Amino acid sequence: MADRAAAREAPAPVRTPTPQPSGVRAAMVRFTLLSLLGLALVTLVTIPLAAWIARSIALLDAEDRTRVFTRTVAAPLLTEATREAPIGSPLELAMENRLDDGTVVHVVIWDRDGRVVWSDDRSLIGSTYPLDAEVEDLFESMGSRSEYSLAMHAGGADGVPVLEVYAAARDADGVPFVLEWYWPTSRLEAAQHETLVRILPLTIGSLILLHILVLPLTLDTARRVDAERARLAQHATAVQIMERRRLSEDLHDGVVQDLSGIGYVLPTVSRELPPGSTGRGLLERVAQVMQQDVRSIRGMIADIKPPTFAGAGFLEALDALADRTRAQGVAADVAIRGDVDALSPGARALAYRIAREGLRNTVRHSQASRALVDLDVDADAVTVRVRDDGVGPAATADVDPDRDHFGLQLLGEALREAGGQLELRAAEGGGAELVASFRPDRA
Amino acid sequence: MSDPLRPGPFPDDRLPEESSEAARSGIRVVIVDDHDLIRTALRALLSCESDIEVCGDAAEGDTGATLVLDLRPDVVLMDLTMPGVGGLEATRRIVMDWPSAKVVVLTAFAEPRLVRDALTAGARGYLLKDADPSAVVEAVREAARGGRPMTTGIGEH
Numbered sequence: 001m002a003d004r005a006a007a008r009e010a011p012a013p014v015r016t017p018t019p020q021p022s023g024v025r026a027a028m029v030r031f032t033l034l035s036l037l038g039l040a041l042v043t044l045v046t047i048p049l050a051a052w053i054a055r056s057i058a059l060l061d062a063e064d065r066t067r068v069f070t071r072t073v074a075a076p077l078l079t080e081a082t083r084e085a086p087i088g089s090p091l092e093l094a095m096e097n098r099l100d101d102g103t104v105v106h107v108v109i110w111d112r113d114g115r116v117v118w119s120d121d122r123s124l125i126g127s128t129y130p131l132d133a134e135v136e137d138l139f140e141s142m143g144s145r146s147e148y149s150l151a152m153h154a155g156g157a158d159g160v161p162v163l164e165v166y167a168a169a170r171d172a173d174g175v176p177f178v179l180e181w182y183w184p185t186s187r188l189e190a191a192q193h194e195t196l197v198r199i200l201p202l203t204i205g206s207l208i209l210l211h212i213l214v215l216p217l218t219l220d221t222a223r224r225v226d227a228e229r230a231r232l233a234q235h236a237t238a239v240q241i242m243e244r245r246r247l248s249e250d251l252h253d254g255v256v257q258d259l260s261g262i263g264y265v266l267p268t269v270s271r272e273l274p275p276g277s278t279g280r281g282l283l284e285r286v287a288q289v290m291q292q293d294v295r296s297i298r299g300m301i302a303d304i305k306p307p308t309f310a311g312a313g314f315l316e317a318l319d320a321l322a323d324r325t326r327a328q329g330v331a332a333d334v335a336i337r338g339d340v341d342a343l344s345p346g347a348r349a350l351a352y353r354i355a356r357e358g359l360r361n362t363v364r365h366s367q368a369s370r371a372l373v374d375l376d377v378d379a380d381a382v383t384v385r386v387r388d389d390g391v392g393p394a395a396t397a398d399v400d401p402d403r404d405h406f407g408l409q410l411l412g413e414a415l416r417e418a419g420g421q422l423e424l425r426a427a428e429g430g431g432a433e434l435v436a437s438f439r440p441d442r443a
Numbered sequence: 444m445s446d447p448l449r450p451g452p453f454p455d456d457r458l459p460e461e462s463s464e465a466a467r468s469g470i471r472v473v474i475v476d477d478h479d480l481i482r483t484a485l486r487a488l489l490s491c492e493s494d495i496e497v498c499g500d501a502a503e504g505d506t507g508a509t510l511v512l513d514l515r516p517d518v519v520l521m522d523l524t525m526p527g528v529g530g531l532e533a534t535r536r537i538v539m540d541w542p543s544a545k546v547v548v549l550t551a552f553a554e555p556r557l558v559r560d561a562l563t564a565g566a567r568g569y570l571l572k573d574a575d576p577s578a579v580v581e582a583v584r585e586a587a588r589g590g591r592p593m594t595t596g597i598g599e600h
Contacts, residue, residue, distance in 0.1 A: 253524075256551045260572035261480030267576045268487040287576070294573035298551060316555050 027222035035211045042203055050199045054192035055148060061191075062163045062183045063146040069098070070144075070167040070179040074109065078117070078171035086118040086125055095120065105162055106182040112139050117177060138168035139176045148188075161185045230417075241306045248305035256297055263290045299327070309348040314340060317352055318373065325359045330388070331370045332359055338377030347443040350418060351375055351384050357411050358386025358434040361424070366390025366432055381420075383437040393424050393432040411436070418443040469493065470587040473514055474500040475507030475533060476522035476549070481572070485520060485549075488576055495583060504528030508536040511544065517587045520579075521566070523550040523557060531564045538565030545586045549579070553594075568592035 077091040086092060091109075098104045099120055108124065109117040114131045116124045134145060144167040163183035170176050266287040273280040302324065307317035318334045325332035334355070343351070355373045362371045368390030376383040412422045420438025427433035472495060474485050479502075486497045499514050501507035505528040511519050519537065523530035530548060537544045547568035548561045558569050570582050571594040582592035 252551055256572065257478040257481055260551065261478060261484040263573070264481070264484035264488045264576050264579070268484070268491055271491055291573055291575060294551075298553070298571075298573060301551075302553075312556060319555065 024219070024222045024226045027225070028219060031215075031218050035207070039204060039207050042207055043200070046200055046203050047196065050196040051192050053199070054195040055188060057195070058188040058191045059146045059148060059163060062181075063144050063165050063167070065103075066146075066165040066179065066181040066183075067144045067167040069181075070169045074179055075169040075171050075177075078109065078175075078177060080173055083111075083117055087122070089118075091118060102184065104181055105184050108180040110135070110178045110180065112176060135166055135178055135180075138166055138178050142168045142170070142176070144168065161188075163188060244304045244306050248301045251297060251301050256294060256301070259290055259294045259297070263287060263294060266290065299324070307352060309345050309352065314343075314348045314352065318355060318375075321352070321356055321359060322373070325363060325371060328363045330359070330363055330366075330368055332362075332373065333371075334373045334375070336375045336377070338375075340375070340377055342379075343377060343382065343440055344443065347382055347418075347438075347440040350414060350438060350443045351382055353411060353414070354384040354422075354434070354436045355386060357407050358384070358436075360407065361434065362386065362388040362390065362432070366392075368431060377440070380439065381437050382440050382443070383435070385436075386434040387427050387431060388433075389431045391432075392426045392430060408434075470495045470518060470583060471498045471514070471516040472496065472518045472520060472583055473498060473507070473511050473516040474520045475502075475504065475511070475525075475530065476500070476520070477502050477525040478522070481522070485579070489580065489583065492580055495580070504530060504533030504536075508533040511537050511546075512540050515541070517545065518583050519544060519546040520549045520583070521546050523548055523552060523561065531560055534561065534564040534566050545589075547582060547586045547592060570594050 073094055074091065077089070077094055082089040082091050095104075095107055095118070099107070106120060108119045108121075110131065111117050113128060115128045116126065119125055138145065144165065146163060146165040148161070149164040150161055162185060165181045165183065166178055167181070168176060168178045266283050270280050270283040270287070273283070302320065307313065307320070309317060315336070318336075322332040322334050340348075355375070358373065359371060362368050366388045368388035371386060371388040374383075374385040374387070376385075408422065408424065415422050415436055415438050418438035419442045420436060422434070422436045424432060424434050469492075472489055474482050474497060476482050476485070482500045482502070486500065489495045489497050498516055499510050501510050503525045507519075507521070508528070521530045521534055525533075528536075530550070534546045534548070537546060542565075544565070545568075546566045547570060548566045549570045549572060550557070551572045553571055561569055568582055568586050568591050570579060570592060574582075574594045578594070585592040
């Protein structure tokens with residue numbers, strides 16, 4: 001029970017590198033999000049645009065129809081006799097037919113003086129109102145004008161949206177008049193709806209079609225970029241390995257050999273000098289320093305020389321890693337479970353890299369005295385744990401994330417490529433624990 | 444072979460005739476190493492010892508193996524990495540023809556794999572070049588006595 005309680009109280013992971021999608025997935029997500037955003041924007045713009053187009057068309061249509069009616073129907077029927085007795089005149093009959101079929105809401109016929117010659121509102125007939133300047137102009141131009149209006153002049157109900165059209169013509173006696181015609185907005189709404197129905201599928205459909213057509217291209221480009229990135233990374237790694245190998249060989253074949261040779265020469269030369277002389281003492285001291293230098297260069301060579309992972313090389317590389325960690329003051333051990341021989345060179349290299357990064361962190365930050373690398377291999381997953389008995393990850397306040405976690409970030413990226421993950425957390429019972437796992441078939 | 448680093452005619456601690464006497468009855472050593480300075484320095488170091496005589500040296504494995512089989516020295520100091528035939532192959536060739544040859548590897552590499560390969564090839568000992576020069580001299584004597592000199596820390600894994 002105590003163990004279970006301890007397990008429950010184990011501190012939560014303090015640093016978990018945020019999982020990042022692969023390059024291809026990230027590019028596709030970005031592309032889809034941008035496409036959806038574009039779609040939404042186009043829809044937002046299209047709806048008012050369609051309404052505006054429909055309104056413009058409806059206005060032009062209403063103006064055209066009013067002008068034609070004024071000149072071909074109203075003008076011939078408006079005579080001196082009609083002016084005198086508009087009630088029951090052929091003009092009123094023609095107008096009432098249009099009022100009955102619902103194509104007009106309200107009609108007023110004006111003369112130049114602002115007198116109502118005829119209106120469906122009979123109370124207005126014979127009344128005089130000041131004309132707007134635009135209407136007065138029509139008596140000169142014999143043209144027409146229209147607008148979308150929420151109010152009806154010269155009677156009618158305010159607040160009802162209507163199409164207001166004025167058309168000028170000369171009556172049967174050649175006297176100019178202006179016909180004011182209020183069209184119902186039902187036509188406008190129908191036109192607006194029809195325009196929207198026609199335009200919206202066209203614009204949105206075009207965008208979707210474009211998206212579908214561009215999608216494979218985008219996917220292909222993203223894959224190419226990703227493959228190129230992976231190839232460059234591999235190339236960089238290969239170059240790095242080659243350079244490290246060359247450098248270690250140069251050091252070994254040049255400096256180490258020369259210093260070793262000089263180290264053998266010094267005692268010989270020393271014997272030539274009188275025992276107890278300053279020169280002899282100095283040479284003996286130089287010989288000691290030379291030996292230390294050769295050892296330290298040999299250690300550097302071991303550090304920079306890329307390990308060989310084929311055959312027994314992998315286990316020896318892990319042992320050598322533990323040796324170097326021990327030389328740096330942390331007693332490190334390696335424990336292995338599972339069939340290591342079945343691992344590919346890539347999987348071995350990745351497992352080694354996890355162990356190296358974990359032990360490097362331990363040496364740098366943990367103040368630990370012991371560390372254990374635990375490698376667990378099975379067919380589906382390789383898990384590497386590096387545990388230490390140090391101060392734990394939460395206590396390493398002096399860690400510089402850019403400098404000290406760069407290695408972990410790079411390792412995290414490599415692990416994600418191999419379908420794995422990485423976590424640095426407080427270990428149960430104290431210390432830090434780096435736990436990383438990956439799929440051996442993807443490493 | 445001319446040797447500018449060879450000790451002078453009157454070393455401080457022995458007389459020349461004593462040295463010659465010892466050399467004639469001492470441990471005969473062949474050095475196989477591709478580095479001139481190492482060969483020269485080792486020759487100078489070992490020649491100072493009254494009981495050791497360097498009877499030959501070679502700069503690569505092929506001629507080294509031939510020289511060893513020809514001279515039949517008491518001890519062979521063999522480098523591992525050399526152009527052409529390396530130290531492992533040269534050791535194998537020597538031991539194949541002369542199983543009682545006492546080949547001691549003298550190298551800068553300490554990898555367990557190399558130690559194992561060298562011992563499998565027939566080497567009697569394994570020394571690191573950064574070992575104390577006196578340890579190299581002692582290792583030659585130990586090998587000559589039939590021992591298996593190893594630098595401390597080598598072969599523990």
